[in-house]
Amino acid sequence: MENKSHALAAGIFVIAVAALLAGLGMWLTRDQTDYQLYELSSKDSVSGLQPQAAVRYKGVAVGKVTHIGFDPQVAGNVLIRIAVNADAPISPTTFATLGYQGVTGLAHVQLDDAEAPLPAPPPGASGLPRLPLHSSSFSQLAEQGPAILGQVQEATQRINTLLGDENQQRFSTALKQLGDAAGSIDQLARRLDNTVTTRLDPALAGVPPLVQDTQQTLQALRQAGSSAATAANDVSQAIRTLQAEGGALDEIAAGAKSLAGAADRFGRVTLPRINHAADETARAARRLGRTASGINDNPQSLIYGPGRSAAGPGEPGFTAPAAQQ
Template sequence: MENKAHALAAGVFVLGLIAALVALVVWLTHDSTVRNIYELSTRDAVSGLQPQAMVRYRGIAVGKVVSIDFDPKVKGNVRVRISVDERVPLTTSTFASLSYQGVTGLAFIALDDKGESQVALKPDNGNPPRIPLKPSLLAQLQDRGEAILNQVEEVTHRANTLLSDDNQKRFASALENISEAAAGANQLTRSLDNTVKTGLNPTLAALPAMVDRTKDTMGTVKKAASDVSRVANNFNTTVGRLNAKDGPVERLGDGTKALSQAVEAFNGATLPRLNRVADDTSHAVRRLGRTADNINDNPQSLLFGNGGVAPGPGEPGFSAPTAAPARP
């Protein structure tokens, strides 16, 4: 009975250890990052690239290679599917290239973007969008290797033709001709020296007088330039005095400002008053005119005032004056 209890405890311990290991593996391999699927299609070889290879965006690990197979849409091409973190800013101008890690020969996918487009690349895991895969540096070297070798072969052939026996003889002959030409040039130089010494002495003797005249002419020109410079300095001094502080120009400006202010004061204060005085004078003249008209119509108003005029004989309201009593 005791042996069964030990066996049961050992079995429970083993099961618990296995469960702990499974939980640890699940926890270590658990990845909550959301990734999107994209496709790469190329006709070049993808040697060294394996599933689960790293995908980097400007050197940052952002995903992995999911699968490598033949492209069903383009015959002869290789299709590479990659999963990339959804936070990576992929655009329609993003491109991929095949890079290699050091000397191990292991390849990985490098994503990059020149910023030519700002339109985001929309993911679709059902029909993954395609990112262009540009040839790597090694592939470009392989493609151009044959052309480079042909150019090297052509340069070598031309060098051999240039250094052939016939050309070497021509070079030797050319060097001899150059040596003879140099000797002739030396002889000609000596002849010219003798000619100068024997035939150019009068001309050389006249050179000092010509130099003196040239000096006099240069002195006259220098004096004229000095006069022009002095006139220019005087003109600059005059302009400076005119534009100096409290100078004529500034005083003229102050006088103009004072005149403008006086005109504004006259227009703002004196002119309205003159207009009012003219209006009052006009009213007084009109009243004086009406008074003169009234005097002309009723002169007796000067004696009796402006009261009503007594009716005369035959007019309504006329009453004859009573006779005065006779004196005894």
């Protein structure tokens, strides 16, 4: 009976010690971090993602995956619940993607920020906020795999068509024509070399004298240009002298002004007097002409005077001549 009591006490002691060790381990490993829960809904496969998988914000661990299941609101979507450190800079531009670690196939949730705020998905049945989940590069590659394979198959078919027997014959013909063209180019090069040696070299020998003549011509042109510049300077000096105050132009202007005044006085005073003298001379000449005509018709008028002329028709003493029978 005493042995049973000792065994029972030992068992109770072991159980108590084990419980104390378990409690101590849980207390030492407890997580005191303040987490904020978010949900992600994805239509893509989440293979490789497990509960307790890491959640990283731009590569820095900020949380863990707490639950993976199906979205009750969208049939066929996978619902992922994550716990993110409350100190993580989650903003309206934050979105999530699935990242993969090397060749192990293990996935984790990668958080990043877009350039502009993103429309927030509506909360789920749990009431937790949701973050946009974008397709990962691996998912995009898997989606585009069939299209890539189709393009590869089409390219392979085109290559096979390009390398067919008919095209190979054409390639052979083209290569032969290229060889013939290379031979023709070689012959042409030899002819050009012969032409340069026999004709172009003598012509090039005459280039130095031509260059010397050209240099002499340029020297003459420079001298002519210097002379023209000197003449232009002289002309400019003469123009400045003429335009100077009290110079020849001012004297010419003063003389022209005096000449204009003399012409004005001649037109206003002298010319009317000359016209009046000319009129008087003309009247005197007409009188002298009438006097000369009268002397010519009646010379005795110089001695007896002009006398009295016979009365004309309508004048007193006029007598009509008698009619001849």
